Amino acid sequence: MIQIENVTKIYSGKVKAVDRISLTVNEGEIIGFIGPNGAGKTTTIKMMTGILSPDEGSVLLNGIDITKEPLEAKRQFGFVSDNPDIFLRLKGIEYLNFMADIYNVDEASRRTRINEMADTFEMTQALNDKILSYSHGMRQKIVIMGCLVHSPNIWILDEPMTGLDPQSAFALKEMMKKHAEEGNTVFFSTHVLEVAEKLCSKVAIINKGHIAYFGTLEELKKGYNGMSLEDIFLEVTKNA
Amino acid sequence: MHNYIALTVVSLKNTFSMFDGKGKKSAIRKFLPILLGVALLPTLFSIYMLAGETLKILIPINQSGVIVGLLLMGIAMTIFLFAIFLVPSVYYFSKDIETLLALPLNPQTIVASKFTVTVLYEYLTMAFISIPVLTAYIQHMHPSFIFYPIMIVVLLLLPIVPLIFASVLIMLVMWLIPFAKNRDFFNFLSGFFALGMALGINFLSTSSTQMSQNAMIELLMKGNDSLLNIFRIAIPNISFGIQALIKTDLVQLFIYVVIVIAIAVAFLLLASFIYFRGAIGVNETSANRRNLKSAAYKRSTVAGNVIITYALKELKLLFRTPIYFMNCVSTIILMPVILLFSLKAGGSEFTAVIAMIPWNEPAITKYLLAGGFALGLAISSLNLITPTAISREGQNVYFMKYIPVSYFDQMQAKVISGLVISVLGIMFMLFPAAYIVKAPIVLVLMMFGTSLLSAIFMNYLGMIVDIIRPKLVWEQEQSAVKQNLNAAFTMIPAFALSFGIFWLIGKLPTASWVAYVFILLLVVLDALIIMITKVVSEKYMPLLS
Numbered sequence: 001m002i003q004i005e006n007v008t009k010i011y012s013g014k015v016k017a018v019d020r021i022s023l024t025v026n027e028g029e030i031i032g033f034i035g036p037n038g039a040g041k042t043t044t045i046k047m048m049t050g051i052l053s054p055d056e057g058s059v060l061l062n063g064i065d066i067t068k069e070p071l072e073a074k075r076q077f078g079f080v081s082d083n084p085d086i087f088l089r090l091k092g093i094e095y096l097n098f099m100a101d102i103y104n105v106d107e108a109s110r111r112t113r114i115n116e117m118a119d120t121f122e123m124t125q126a127l128n129d130k131i132l133s134y135s136h137g138m139r140q141k142i143v144i145m146g147c148l149v150h151s152p153n154i155w156i157l158d159e160p161m162t163g164l165d166p167q168s169a170f171a172l173k174e175m176m177k178k179h180a181e182e183g184n185t186v187f188f189s190t191h192v193l194e195v196a197e198k199l200c201s202k203v204a205i206i207n208k209g210h211i212a213y214f215g216t217l218e219e220l221k222k223g224y225n226g227m228s229l230e231d232i233f234l235e236v237t238k239n240a
Numbered sequence: 241m242h243n244y245i246a247l248t249v250v251s252l253k254n255t256f257s258m259f260d261g262k263g264k265k266s267a268i269r270k271f272l273p274i275l276l277g278v279a280l281l282p283t284l285f286s287i288y289m290l291a292g293e294t295l296k297i298l299i300p301i302n303q304s305g306v307i308v309g310l311l312l313m314g315i316a317m318t319i320f321l322f323a324i325f326l327v328p329s330v331y332y333f334s335k336d337i338e339t340l341l342a343l344p345l346n347p348q349t350i351v352a353s354k355f356t357v358t359v360l361y362e363y364l365t366m367a368f369i370s371i372p373v374l375t376a377y378i379q380h381m382h383p384s385f386i387f388y389p390i391m392i393v394v395l396l397l398l399p400i401v402p403l404i405f406a407s408v409l410i411m412l413v414m415w416l417i418p419f420a421k422n423r424d425f426f427n428f429l430s431g432f433f434a435l436g437m438a439l440g441i442n443f444l445s446t447s448s449t450q451m452s453q454n455a456m457i458e459l460l461m462k463g464n465d466s467l468l469n470i471f472r473i474a475i476p477n478i479s480f481g482i483q484a485l486i487k488t489d490l491v492q493l494f495i496y497v498v499i500v501i502a503i504a505v506a507f508l509l510l511a512s513f514i515y516f517r518g519a520i521g522v523n524e525t526s527a528n529r530r531n532l533k534s535a536a537y538k539r540s541t542v543a544g545n546v547i548i549t550y551a552l553k554e555l556k557l558l559f560r561t562p563i564y565f566m567n568c569v570s571t572i573i574l575m576p577v578i579l580l581f582s583l584k585a586g587g588s589e590f591t592a593v594i595a596m597i598p599w600n601e602p603a604i605t606k607y608l609l610a611g612g613f614a615l616g617l618a619i620s621s622l623n624l625i626t627p628t629a630i631s632r633e634g635q636n637v638y639f640m641k642y643i644p645v646s647y648f649d650q651m652q653a654k655v656i657s658g659l660v661i662s663v664l665g666i667m668f669m670l671f672p673a674a675y676i677v678k679a680p681i682v683l684v685l686m687m688f689g690t691s692l693l694s695a696i697f698m699n700y701l702g703m704i705v706d707i708i709r710p711k712l713v714w715e716q717e718q719s720a721v722k723q724n725l726n727a728a729f730t731m732i733p734a735f736a737l738s739f740g741i742f743w744l745i746g747k748l749p750t751a752s753w754v755a756y757v758f759i760l761l762l763v764v765l766d767a768l769i770i771m772i773t774k775v776v777s778e779k780y781m782p783l784l785s
Binding site: 046049050051052053071072074075079081083085086087089090091093094096097098100101102103104105106107110111114124125126127128129130133134 | 527528529530531532536537538540541542543544545546549550553556557560561635636638639641642643644645646782785
């Protein structure tokens with residue numbers, strides 16, 4: 001469960017990137033976080049993961065406050081950033097084993113998990129090569145695998161589909177659905193409205209640091225008779 | 241021309257805005273540049289004194305111009321060596337290259353713009369050597385007014401030719417040697433080439449210091465120094481620059497300027513033919529794409545302690561990233577080699593001095609302990625690992641913030657990686673040297689102990705500096721270590737501490753308890769700095785983003 005309560009982030013003492021937003025993501029839900037560029041998506045995600053401290057408000061992950069008990073809160077989630085260019089001179093397998101050590105995953109579990117994910121993402125033959133030799137999509141896959149190696153209850157994914165081939169994108173979407181069905185929480189940002197439409201139990205639309213809409217897509221569509229999702233998104237962000 | 245100016249302005253803004261760290265400006269950070277100036281003063285003053293003393297020998301034999309010649313050639317040689325490292329990363333492997341190649345720019349514009357930025361950067365290096373030497377020259381020679389504008393023109397144009405020569409060499413290699421386009425391989429290759437040259441020059445200069453003063457004067461009178469002659473031919477404008485300065489001769493200055501312009505024009509013409517041939521298709525690394533065998537898979541997935549795993553990750557990145565390997569790790573190989581070269585050059589005189597060392601003298605023990613301490617400080621400050629440990633993370637510093645490992649534990653892991661290299665460096669220096677000078681084993685082990693304690697201190701100190709002012713915005717790995725002033729900031733306390741320790745040792749009586757007190761003092765100092773690191777990491781790390 002994720003609880004974001006009245007969270008505000010101010011840059012350079014004056015620019016309010018995020019302004020008193022509140023969201024609750026229950027277990028079993030997949031939330032799509034949508035908004036135009038610069039709306040405050042990445043800032044919100046950074047505050048949820050402890051990369052940035054909120055100036056006001058609090059973020060609770062499974063009831064644990066990320067500011068007050070950072071280490072315990074960080075154990076609750078797996079995070080995929082929007083930049084997969086990390087530790088490029090480690091081999092894929094070294095990176096995954098490093099992440100498993102960071103999250104104290106026992107040897108049997110890490111071996112099973114890495115094998116399963118490498119099969120799913122067709123990365124088995126790339127594990128022994130340096131990440132530097134990977135394409136953008138392969139880097140994205142290895143980062144996703146690193147994020148999931150400790151089987152976290154909460155998934156926080158910043159633009160996770162970027163660069164993925166159709167098979168891998170499909171596999172990830174299926175994994176997200178299964179994870180939520182098992183009573184876990186998935187929170188991901190995206191620009192692709194169709195992905196949000198097919199996958200999410202709810203969407204949160206952020207614009208200029210404010211939550212412009214938070215609820216199911218069905219409820220949203222009811223208010224905009226017959227309009228396409230794209231038109232609704234443009235309307236919501238224009239009027240926010 | 242318009243494109244050139246636009247591109248250069250953008251690159252300059254990018255390069256020079258990256259010189260500063262990121263984050264909130266604290267009082268300490270505002271104060272640090274002044275501290276850096278203070279830290280460099282002893283070195284600048286030594287260069288000034290050395291130049292002054294050399295002039296005192298040269299003036300009576302009417303050879304004062306030699307100092308100007310040595311200065312210009314020294315700068316040219318340094319710039320050439322630096323450029324061997326700099327040119328590949330700036331022209332070929334920097335992150336902006338793929339964007340630039342896709343823009344409608346001709347090769348001369350890209351090369352000219354990158355060249356301009358590099359020249360401006362070289363001025364910083366040049367100022368460091370030339371200011372103290374020229375101050376000494378002006379003070380002793382009292383040159384006429386015309387000397388000053390000539391000096392400015394000569395110095396401003398000085399880096400251009402050696403930089404062009406290095407650029408042409410690298411461009412040819414990138415074009416003609418297919419495997420050079422593998423970035424890692426090329427960086428190792430160019431790194432070892434430059435190190436080899438540096439060692440060669442060191443060996444030659446060590447040999448020449450063995451020459452007696454009379455022999456040196458005789459050689460100078462004949463004007464028969466082959467090394468200088470080689471350089472005069474290799475960089476053709478330099479002799480005109482030297483003559484222009486010594487004789488304050490405007491005709492020589494004119495020829496100097498014309499040669500520089502001619503070489504620059506020729507360079508741009510050549511660049512238009514060969515730059516794109518090398519730059520297009522620069523790849524990063526190779527891959528096998530083979531399944532891991534079962535046994536290898538098991539070995540690769542063994543569980544480990546978090547701090548040790550983290551430290552191993554740091555070491556792997558240090559060894560596998562050529563720029564980091566050259567700047568942070570290679571010193572442990574380089575220093576003992578230089579030592580051996582120097583000892584070899586010392587010859588029989590050195591053996592005689594060794595024979596006279598009274599190893600059993602009680603006073604020598606306390607000075608050797610202090611020597612061990614200074615060795616630990618020196619080796620640890622040379623490897624640059626902890627003062628750049630966070631800077632090297634660059635834009636990926638966010639990783640440190642979302643993982644469930646405390647900031648202090650992460651700092652400990654980074655310090656361990658620095659300590660491993662420091663300890664190896666100390667062992668490679670101390671043990672062979674002890675073997676050569678036949679020092680008693682107990683003394684050597686005691687020295688090793690104190691050097692270990694000072695290495696711990698120095699590595700934590702570097703860590704603290706990098707936590708307070710990490711340089712996180714950079715385009716190429718080179719900037720994270722070489723254009724990072726953090727290592728220089730650790731020098732101030734290191735100098736002060738070395739000085740303080742030797743002063744204290746001198747004051748203390750010669751007795752066995754002195755050694756115990758000294759070691760206890762170092763242990764307390766280490767405990768203190770570890771505690772400070774914990775406080776600083778918890779205060780400053782949350783501010784990074």
